[in-house]
Amino acid sequence: MSATGNPVPERGGLELPPFSLDVQALDLGEGVKSVGLELLETENREPVRGKDAAKIWSAVFPALVGSDPCVVDFFSHIERVREFCKARGIVLREAAERCVVVPQPDQDALRQIFERFEMETFGIRAGAAAQSADAELEGDLSKRGLDAYQPAYTRYTFCAICEPEDGWVTILSETLWPSEIIRRMRPAVEPFDVHLARPN
Numbered sequence: 001m002s003a004t005g006n007p008v009p010e011r012g013g014l015e016l017p018p019f020s021l022d023v024q025a026l027d028l029g030e031g032v033k034s035v036g037l038e039l040l041e042t043e044n045r046e047p048v049r050g051k052d053a054a055k056i057w058s059a060v061f062p063a064l065v066g067s068d069p070c071v072v073d074f075f076s077h078i079e080r081v082r083e084f085c086k087a088r089g090i091v092l093r094e095a096a097e098r099c100v101v102v103p104q105p106d107q108d109a110l111r112q113i114f115e116r117f118e119m120e121t122f123g124i125r126a127g128a129a130a131q132s133a134d135a136e137l138e139g140d141l142s143k144r145g146l147d148a149y150q151p152a153y154t155r156y157t158f159c160a161i162c163e164p165e166d167g168w169v170t171i172l173s174e175t176l177w178p179s180e181i182i183r184r185m186r187p188a189v190e191p192f193d194v195h196l197a198r199p200n
Contacts, residue, residue, distance in 0.1 A: 016042045017193040019056065021185070023178045024199055026170065032150060035178050039167040042195060047167025049118060056192050057164065058111035061124060063188035064171075064181065068157050070126035072102040072113060075141045077120060084116055095133065096142035103130075118164040123149060127156035 020042045026034040039048045039056060048056065061070070074081045078100050085092040085102065090109050095101045105113065113122075123146050125134075134155075140148035149159040149172055158173035171181065182196050189196065 017195045018042055019048055019052070019192065019194045020197055021056070021060075021189060021194050022197050022199050023182055023185075025178055028150075028170075028172075032172065033174055035171045035173070035176065035181055037169040037171065037181070039194075047165070049165065049167070051115060052192075053118070053164060053167065054111045054115035056189060056194060057114045057162070057169070058107050059188040059192065060185050061110055061160075062107055063184045064158065064160075064176070065126040066184070068126045069104060069128065069131040070124060071130050072105055072110075073099060073123040073125065073138070073141055073146075074101075074117075074120075075099045075122075075145050077117075081117070084112075088112060093133070095138035096135075097139075098142040099138045101133075101138065114162075114164055121146065121161065121163050124160040124162060125149075125156050126158055126160075129155045 018041065020040045022038040022040065024036050026036045028034045037060070039053060040046065041048055073095075075098055078098060081100055082092060084090070090102060090105070090112070093101045093103055102109065102113070123141070134152070137148055137152045140152070146161045149161065153159040153172035154174055158171050158176050160172070161170040163169070178198055182198070186196060
Protein backbone atom coordinates (compact mmCIF):
# COMPACT_ATOMS: atom_id res chain seq x y z
CA MET A 1 0.00 0.00 0.00
CA SER A 2 1.11 3.54 -0.69
CA ALA A 3 1.00 6.31 1.91
CA THR A 4 -2.46 7.28 0.58
CA GLY A 5 -3.79 3.76 1.12
CA ASN A 6 -3.87 2.79 -2.55
CA PRO A 7 -2.35 -0.52 -3.67
CA VAL A 8 1.14 -0.14 -5.12
CA PRO A 9 1.26 -1.66 -8.61
CA GLU A 10 3.62 -4.63 -8.99
CA ARG A 11 6.74 -4.11 -11.07
CA GLY A 12 6.05 -6.31 -14.08
CA GLY A 13 5.79 -9.98 -13.19
CA LEU A 14 8.43 -12.19 -11.64
CA GLU A 15 11.56 -10.64 -10.24
CA LEU A 16 14.62 -12.29 -11.76
CA PRO A 17 17.68 -13.18 -9.67
CA PRO A 18 20.43 -10.50 -9.62
CA PHE A 19 22.89 -12.68 -11.56
CA SER A 20 22.59 -14.76 -14.73
CA LEU A 21 24.93 -17.48 -15.95
CA ASP A 22 24.42 -18.01 -19.67
CA VAL A 23 25.54 -21.37 -21.05
CA GLN A 24 25.83 -21.82 -24.81
CA ALA A 25 27.58 -24.02 -27.33
CA LEU A 26 30.31 -22.17 -29.25
CA ASP A 27 31.55 -22.59 -32.79
CA LEU A 28 35.34 -22.49 -32.60
CA GLY A 29 35.89 -24.33 -35.85
CA GLU A 30 35.52 -27.82 -37.18
CA GLY A 31 36.12 -30.60 -34.67
CA VAL A 32 36.43 -28.30 -31.61
CA LYS A 33 33.72 -28.93 -29.01
CA SER A 34 33.29 -25.94 -26.74
CA VAL A 35 30.81 -24.22 -24.45
CA GLY A 36 30.79 -20.59 -23.32
CA LEU A 37 29.78 -19.55 -19.80
CA GLU A 38 28.99 -15.88 -19.25
CA LEU A 39 28.30 -14.49 -15.77
CA LEU A 40 26.25 -11.30 -16.01
CA GLU A 41 24.24 -8.91 -13.90
CA THR A 42 20.71 -9.81 -14.95
CA GLU A 43 19.36 -6.26 -15.22
CA ASN A 44 22.14 -4.43 -17.06
CA ARG A 45 23.88 -7.44 -18.73
CA GLU A 46 27.28 -6.27 -17.50
CA PRO A 47 29.90 -8.85 -16.40
CA VAL A 48 29.80 -9.75 -12.69
CA ARG A 49 33.15 -8.87 -11.11
CA GLY A 50 34.82 -8.72 -7.71
CA LYS A 51 33.94 -10.80 -4.66
CA ASP A 52 30.52 -11.90 -5.95
CA ALA A 53 32.02 -13.27 -9.16
CA ALA A 54 34.88 -14.99 -7.31
CA LYS A 55 32.44 -16.75 -4.97
CA ILE A 56 30.27 -17.94 -7.86
CA TRP A 57 33.12 -19.16 -10.10
CA SER A 58 34.78 -20.90 -7.15
CA ALA A 59 31.53 -22.83 -6.57
CA VAL A 60 31.01 -23.58 -10.28
CA PHE A 61 34.37 -25.24 -10.93
CA PRO A 62 34.29 -27.88 -8.16
CA ALA A 63 30.82 -28.83 -9.45
CA LEU A 64 32.17 -29.22 -13.00
CA VAL A 65 35.31 -31.05 -11.86
CA GLY A 66 33.47 -33.56 -9.65
CA SER A 67 35.91 -36.20 -8.40
CA ASP A 68 38.47 -35.58 -11.18
CA PRO A 69 41.93 -34.22 -10.41
CA CYS A 70 42.30 -30.61 -11.53
CA VAL A 71 44.93 -27.88 -11.84
CA VAL A 72 45.01 -24.14 -12.49
CA ASP A 73 47.50 -22.99 -15.16
CA PHE A 74 49.19 -19.59 -15.20
CA PHE A 75 51.44 -18.52 -18.07
CA SER A 76 51.83 -14.77 -17.48
CA HIS A 77 52.77 -12.55 -14.51
CA ILE A 78 54.37 -15.66 -13.03
CA GLU A 79 56.25 -13.82 -10.28
CA ARG A 80 53.03 -12.27 -8.96
CA VAL A 81 51.41 -15.70 -8.91
CA ARG A 82 54.39 -17.14 -6.99
CA GLU A 83 54.25 -14.36 -4.39
CA PHE A 84 50.48 -14.66 -4.01
CA CYS A 85 50.57 -18.44 -3.50
CA LYS A 86 53.51 -18.27 -1.10
CA ALA A 87 51.80 -15.60 1.04
CA ARG A 88 48.62 -17.68 1.29
CA GLY A 89 50.16 -21.12 1.64
CA ILE A 90 48.73 -22.29 -1.70
CA VAL A 91 50.79 -25.11 -3.23
CA LEU A 92 52.42 -24.17 -6.55
CA ARG A 93 54.35 -26.31 -9.02
CA GLU A 94 56.93 -24.87 -11.41
CA ALA A 95 55.83 -26.46 -14.69
CA ALA A 96 57.86 -24.85 -17.49
CA GLU A 97 59.89 -21.73 -18.20
CA ARG A 98 56.80 -19.49 -18.25
CA CYS A 99 54.14 -21.72 -16.73
CA VAL A 100 53.22 -22.45 -13.12
CA VAL A 101 50.48 -24.79 -11.93
CA VAL A 102 48.30 -24.82 -8.81
CA PRO A 103 47.43 -28.49 -8.25
CA GLN A 104 44.14 -29.58 -6.67
CA PRO A 105 42.95 -26.14 -5.47
CA ASP A 106 40.10 -26.26 -2.96
CA GLN A 107 37.11 -23.93 -3.22
CA ASP A 108 38.66 -21.28 -0.99
CA ALA A 109 41.90 -21.25 -3.01
CA LEU A 110 39.83 -20.92 -6.22
CA ARG A 111 37.89 -18.00 -4.71
CA GLN A 112 41.14 -16.22 -3.85
CA ILE A 113 42.58 -16.91 -7.32
CA PHE A 114 39.49 -15.58 -9.13
CA GLU A 115 39.44 -12.49 -6.92
CA ARG A 116 43.17 -11.66 -7.08
CA PHE A 117 43.71 -12.49 -10.76
CA GLU A 118 40.45 -11.07 -12.08
CA MET A 119 42.32 -8.97 -14.68
CA GLU A 120 44.32 -11.98 -15.96
CA THR A 121 43.53 -14.87 -18.29
CA PHE A 122 44.34 -18.29 -16.84
CA GLY A 123 43.32 -21.89 -17.40
CA ILE A 124 41.84 -24.82 -15.49
CA ARG A 125 42.28 -28.46 -16.54
CA ALA A 126 40.35 -31.41 -15.09
CA GLY A 127 40.52 -35.13 -15.70
CA ALA A 128 42.71 -38.13 -14.94
CA ALA A 129 45.52 -36.59 -17.02
CA ALA A 130 45.70 -33.68 -14.54
CA GLN A 131 46.92 -36.03 -11.80
CA SER A 132 50.51 -35.83 -13.04
CA ALA A 133 52.63 -33.28 -14.89
CA ASP A 134 51.87 -32.89 -18.60
CA ALA A 135 55.29 -31.69 -19.81
CA GLU A 136 54.21 -31.36 -23.45
CA LEU A 137 51.18 -29.21 -22.71
CA GLU A 138 52.86 -27.19 -19.97
CA GLY A 139 55.81 -26.42 -22.26
CA ASP A 140 53.33 -25.40 -24.96
CA LEU A 141 51.43 -23.17 -22.49
CA SER A 142 54.74 -21.47 -21.71
CA LYS A 143 55.21 -20.62 -25.40
CA ARG A 144 51.69 -20.18 -26.80
CA GLY A 145 49.48 -19.40 -23.82
CA LEU A 146 46.03 -20.98 -23.70
CA ASP A 147 46.03 -21.69 -27.45
CA ALA A 148 47.94 -24.77 -26.30
CA TYR A 149 44.69 -26.21 -24.90
CA GLN A 150 43.10 -26.72 -28.33
CA PRO A 151 45.18 -29.71 -29.49
CA ALA A 152 45.35 -31.14 -25.93
CA TYR A 153 41.84 -30.83 -24.47
CA THR A 154 40.64 -34.25 -25.66
CA ARG A 155 43.04 -35.85 -23.12
CA TYR A 156 41.07 -34.19 -20.31
CA THR A 157 37.49 -34.07 -19.07
CA PHE A 158 37.76 -30.37 -19.88
CA CYS A 159 40.16 -27.48 -20.32
CA ALA A 160 38.75 -24.07 -19.38
CA ILE A 161 39.97 -20.64 -20.45
CA CYS A 162 39.02 -18.17 -17.71
CA GLU A 163 38.63 -14.45 -18.41
CA PRO A 164 37.07 -13.18 -15.16
CA GLU A 165 37.21 -9.49 -16.05
CA ASP A 166 34.82 -10.18 -18.94
CA GLY A 167 32.69 -12.60 -16.90
CA TRP A 168 33.59 -15.27 -19.44
CA VAL A 169 34.81 -18.89 -19.38
CA THR A 170 35.32 -21.09 -22.45
CA ILE A 171 35.09 -24.84 -21.76
CA LEU A 172 36.78 -27.17 -24.26
CA SER A 173 35.41 -30.68 -23.75
CA GLU A 174 34.39 -33.80 -25.62
CA THR A 175 31.97 -34.82 -22.84
CA LEU A 176 30.50 -31.68 -21.21
CA TRP A 177 27.60 -30.35 -23.29
CA PRO A 178 25.57 -27.29 -22.21
CA SER A 179 22.82 -29.45 -20.68
CA GLU A 180 25.34 -31.47 -18.62
CA ILE A 181 27.15 -28.32 -17.49
CA ILE A 182 23.85 -26.82 -16.31
CA ARG A 183 22.93 -30.07 -14.52
CA ARG A 184 26.26 -30.08 -12.64
CA MET A 185 26.23 -26.36 -11.82
CA ARG A 186 22.62 -25.95 -10.68
CA PRO A 187 23.07 -27.08 -7.04
CA ALA A 188 26.37 -25.19 -6.73
CA VAL A 189 24.97 -21.80 -7.76
CA GLU A 190 21.68 -22.09 -5.89
CA PRO A 191 22.98 -20.28 -2.75
CA PHE A 192 24.02 -17.29 -4.89
CA ASP A 193 20.64 -16.64 -6.50
CA VAL A 194 21.92 -17.16 -10.05
CA HIS A 195 19.61 -17.68 -13.02
CA LEU A 196 20.98 -20.38 -15.36
CA ALA A 197 20.06 -19.74 -18.97
CA ARG A 198 20.66 -21.10 -22.47
CA PRO A 199 20.30 -17.92 -24.57
CA ASN A 200 20.10 -19.65 -27.93
